[in-house]
Amino acid sequence: MDIRLAEARDITQLIEMRWDNTIEFDESKKDASYEEFEKECQTFLENALNSNQWFIWVAEDNKRIVSHIYIELIHKVPRPGRVTHPFAYMTNVYTIPEYRNGGLGSNVLSTINNWIKENKYEFVIVWPSDEATNYYKKNGYVHCTEPMEYYPS
Template sequence: MNIRLAVEKDITQLIKMRWDNTVEFDQSKKNESYEEFERECRTFLESALKSNQWFIWVAEDKGQIVSHIYIELIHKVPRPGRVTHPFAYMTNVYTIQEYRHRGVGSKVLRTINIWVKENKYEFVIVWPSNEAVHHYKKNGYVHCTEPMEYFPS
């Protein structure tokens, strides 16, 4: 099992995994156009992989990506009297079914946790599903005060 940052050659697999992840949890999406989604997702991923804002971590087994976690760095406005470090927003966490409950996701999370510490990012924020809370807790994550949201009408 190789845990690494995604590169351009991974884009096709990442697109398919994003599709599969969405359809697994919302069957109504399987009727959407894969071609339209593929174009939009490819554009996003090509840009993300070239940026210093997105970091896509993957677990690869025999050339196949079996798990991934996307991290977006959020830069904060500097404040007098302290060095300002970005925080990390974790999203699009997914492991293919055949590799679940085998510790793969935890290995990717541990790699990210080390990377976060080494880079002095302030914290990581993730909004887990109810089913995933235990997974994050066993990897050192704790509940925080709920954020507020605004939905424009």
């Protein structure tokens, strides 16, 4: 099993996994146009992989991506008297069903946690589903005060 940062050659698999992840947890989306989604996701992934803002971690088994976690760096406005480091937003955490519950997701998350420490990112924020809360807890994540939200009408 190879845990690494995604590359351009991974885009097709990442698109398929995003589709599968969405359909698995929301079957009402299965009637959406795959072609439209594919085009939008392709553009997003090409831009993300060519930026210093997005980092997509994958676990690969025999050239097949079986798990991934997306990280977006959020840069903060500098403050006098301290060095300002970005924080990380974690999203799109997914492992294909046949690779679940064997520790793979925790191995990917551990790799990311070490990367976070090495790069001195201030913290990681993730909004887990109710089902995923224990996964994060067992990997050192804690509940924080809920952020405030604004939805424009």
